[in-house]
Amino acid sequence: MLALxxxxxxxxxxxxxxxxNAPAGQLAEQIVADYADQAALERFARGADVxxxxxxxxxxxxxxxxxQFAPVYPPPAALHTAQDRLNEKTLFQQLGLLTPPFAPVNTxxxxxxxxxxxxLPAVLKTRRLGYxxxxxxxxxxPEDLAAAWQTLGGAPLVLESFVAFEREISVxxxxxxxxxxAFYPLVENQHAEGILRLSQPSGxxxxxxxxxxxxxxxxxxxxxxxxLLAIEFFEKDGQLLANEMAPRVHNSGxxxxxxxxxxxxxxxxxxxxxxxxxxxxxxxxxxMLNLIGELPDVExxxxxxxxxxxxxxxxxxxxxxxxxxxxxxxxKEMMQSKLKLLQKxxxxxxxxxxxx
Amino acid sequence: MLALxxxxxxxxxxxxxxxxNAPAGQLAEQIVADYADQAALERFARGADVxxxxxxxxxxxxxxxxxQFAPVYPPPAALHTAQDRLNEKTLFQQLGLLTPPFAPVNTxxxxxxxxxxxxLPAVLKTRRLGYxxxxxxxxxxPEDLAAAWQTLGGAPLVLESFVAFEREISVxxxxxxxxxxAFYPLVENQHAEGILRLSQPSGxxxxxxxxxxxxxxxxxxxxxxxxLLAIEFFEKDGQLLANEMAPRVHNSGxxxxxxxxxxxxxxxxxxxxxxxxxxxxxxxxxxMLNLIGELPDVExxxxxxxxxxxxxxxxxxxxxxxxxxxxxxxxKEMMQSKLKLLQKxxxxxxxxxxxx
Numbered sequence: 001m002l003a004l005x006x007x008x009x010x011x012x013x014x015x016x017x018x019x020x021n022a023p024a025g026q027l028a029e030q031i032v033a034d035y036a037d038q039a040a041l042e043r044f045a046r047g048a049d050v051x052x053x054x055x056x057x058x059x060x061x062x063x064x065x066x067x068q069f070a071p072v073y074p075p076p077a078a079l080h081t082a083q084d085r086l087n088e089k090t091l092f093q094q095l096g097l098l099t100p101p102f103a104p105v106n107t108x109x110x111x112x113x114x115x116x117x118x119x120l121p122a123v124l125k126t127r128r129l130g131y132x133x134x135x136x137x138x139x140x141x142p143e144d145l146a147a148a149w150q151t152l153g154g155a156p157l158v159l160e161s162f163v164a165f166e167r168e169i170s171v172x173x174x175x176x177x178x179x180x181x182a183f184y185p186l187v188e189n190q191h192a193e194g195i196l197r198l199s200q201p202s203g204x205x206x207x208x209x210x211x212x213x214x215x216x217x218x219x220x221x222x223x224x225x226x227x228l229l230a231i232e233f234f235e236k237d238g239q240l241l242a243n244e245m246a247p248r249v250h251n252s253g254x255x256x257x258x259x260x261x262x263x264x265x266x267x268x269x270x271x272x273x274x275x276x277x278x279x280x281x282x283x284x285x286x287x288m289l290n291l292i293g294e295l296p297d298v299e300x301x302x303x304x305x306x307x308x309x310x311x312x313x314x315x316x317x318x319x320x321x322x323x324x325x326x327x328x329x330x331x332k333e334m335m336q337s338k339l340k341l342l343q344k345x346x347x348x349x350x351x352x353x354x355x356x
Numbered sequence: 357m358l359a360l361x362x363x364x365x366x367x368x369x370x371x372x373x374x375x376x377n378a379p380a381g382q383l384a385e386q387i388v389a390d391y392a393d394q395a396a397l398e399r400f401a402r403g404a405d406v407x408x409x410x411x412x413x414x415x416x417x418x419x420x421x422x423x424q425f426a427p428v429y430p431p432p433a434a435l436h437t438a439q440d441r442l443n444e445k446t447l448f449q450q451l452g453l454l455t456p457p458f459a460p461v462n463t464x465x466x467x468x469x470x471x472x473x474x475x476l477p478a479v480l481k482t483r484r485l486g487y488x489x490x491x492x493x494x495x496x497x498p499e500d501l502a503a504a505w506q507t508l509g510g511a512p513l514v515l516e517s518f519v520a521f522e523r524e525i526s527v528x529x530x531x532x533x534x535x536x537x538a539f540y541p542l543v544e545n546q547h548a549e550g551i552l553r554l555s556q557p558s559g560x561x562x563x564x565x566x567x568x569x570x571x572x573x574x575x576x577x578x579x580x581x582x583x584l585l586a587i588e589f590f591e592k593d594g595q596l597l598a599n600e601m602a603p604r605v606h607n608s609g610x611x612x613x614x615x616x617x618x619x620x621x622x623x624x625x626x627x628x629x630x631x632x633x634x635x636x637x638x639x640x641x642x643x644m645l646n647l648i649g650e651l652p653d654v655e656x657x658x659x660x661x662x663x664x665x666x667x668x669x670x671x672x673x674x675x676x677x678x679x680x681x682x683x684x685x686x687x688k689e690m691m692q693s694k695l696k697l698l699q700k701x702x703x704x705x706x707x708x709x710x711x712x
Contacts, residue, residue: 004363298631302626
């Protein structure tokens with residue numbers, strides 16, 4: 001989606017992905033190699049004006065090594081922070097953001113101590129490499145500790161209080177090389193089985209929007225960030241608790257292709273190139289529905305007026321994000337009605353809703 | 357732009373272009389060969405679900421030959437008609453559309469007779485292969501006949517009355533394999549030096565819109581057309597005179613990427629695949645400005661909020677269409693103001709306006 005947004009701006013692309021036949025390889029040369037293969041990395045980056053990434057588990061060492069060939073944005077330091085839940089939450093705290101209570105866990109004893117400090121229910125998470133609900137264990141009673149340790153023990157962990165939040169919200173912030181910033185309207189997200197299902201730019205109070213932008217601005221500044229940054233919050237009792245951040249274009253911003261004046265993809269490219277950012281305001285009412293695990297009937301989707309289909313060219317597999325649909329309507333009620341219809345078609349009865 | 361619209365629909369592409377390094381070649385395999393190279397054509401079309409084109413001078417024989425491998429849309433018969441101004445205008449007449457008076461011209465004597473019949477001013481045009489004002493000669497006085505014949509004589513020609521029209525208007529019509537049709541709002545076009553400069557979906561009276569759709573429907577039906585068809589009209593005294601048609605996505609429809617709910621590119625693909633067509637209604641007020649001959653300063657353009665840049669990856673050359681900018685605004689006045697600003701930046705004083 002970055003490349004599709006970039007070609008009209010006159011950009012050319014080269015991709016690096018360890019997996020052969022990655023979807024992006026349809027759109028330009030793909031270099032297939034390990035992240036540690038320096039010769040391949042050089043072949044990839046040599047001659048580029050800028051290097052960026054849209055996968056937060058790119059090794060920090062790889063991102064740093066590439067800096068000898070071209071500027072790498074978002075800065076590898078942001079990648080370093082975002083790859084470790086403990087570093088990330090510590091940064092949030094240092095910058096004065098509220099977070100759910102948390103504690104590092106490296107041993108079974110520390111787990112015991114962390115539970116005593118934070119209370120139950122709580123979520124034990126690996127500090128690194130978790131996504132889509134993987135690497136997490138929900139602790140409801142003291143009896144769950146042994147199983148949780150059995151499952152995750154050994155890796156560096158963090159225990160977080162389980163927040164009975166009202167909503168999950170994300171803000172998409174973007175900062176360019178000159179330090180100019182822009183923020184998209186807050187997005188309300190719904191997950192199921194740890195995977196994002198539905199994102200909607202929400203009718204949040206302007207106070208929440210203001211708070212989220214203020215928090216995002218602090219993070220952008222502290223990291224001297226360049227590019228698009230997504231920050232996920234829990235909303236509870238009118239407050240935003242910072243949960244995590246992603247130093248890349250984000251699934252909860254895919255609706256911006258049709259739903260905002262400038263898509264997150266175009267704004268990310270503008271940012272890393274040092275170009276002026278585009279307006280982030282809404283165009284009508286929009287919502288985005290992820291296509292997980294199996295592909296829908298294309299014609300059935302396209303028969304719904306104002307439903308916009310985006311497939312990623314991936315092979316279907318359980319739990320895999322294969323695409324998304326954005327519905328955009330001038331009137332909110334009609335948007336909601338069509339969204340319900342699309343959910344019915346796409347999810348075939350699978351549960352969608354708040355956190356379990 | 358077709359490929360950029362098609363990837364999100366899950367489509368894959370292969371391109372055929374006699375010119376090496378055509379812009380589309382960045383986006384997928386490009387086969388470079390002559391239109392008569394049957395082995396190359398087979399390599400191109402073998403295994404495809406459908407073949408389409410976005411250049412109206414593809415030889416009809418090539419389009420027909422490809423039909424043994426896959427359906428070819430728009431139908432080669434439409435290409436055949438559109439490639440010859442005389443056939444095209446004759447079809448318009450047969451279907452009851454008004455046209456400027458015209459007459460075939462094959463000899464200097466016939467030119468003399470045609471001028472006597474039609475009167476002056478008039479435009480002498482080659483029947484085939486003219487575009488962007490090439491292959492045309494404006495006759496103002498009887499003294500111009502010799503020079504016109506000197507310039508164009510030899511090729512099959514057509515003389516057309518020079519219409520002192522009020523506006524140039526196009527309609528973008530689309531028909532899918534099931535015969536479903538959709539029509540975009542009428543577009544008002546401004547040319548300079550024979551090249552399209554500016555297109556705006558206009559606030560035309562609903563009667564004009566109705567007439568244009570009715571005319572387009574007749575043409576679509578008569579050709580059993582599949583895909584997007586552009587028809588250009590002159591508006592004079594409240595009537596539409598059919599000037600020409602293009603059996604492809606059209607420059608006067610490029611604004612649909614941001615300005616309509618479904619772009620002409622996506623609807624063309626949906627049509628040739630037999631998929632449901634998408635809504636064609638406007639999203640706000642939009643206008644499209646062509647970038648001719650030289651590239652603008654990208655940052656200067658992107659600094660204008662709601663200006664959307666589209667570059668085609670072509671090498672600059674005098675008179676060449678290198679890209680376009682679409683400006684889209686909720687309010688018409690603001691759109692017009694920004695359009696003026698963009699024109700100032702882009703055209704650096706070059707004249708834009710009605711027909712000379």
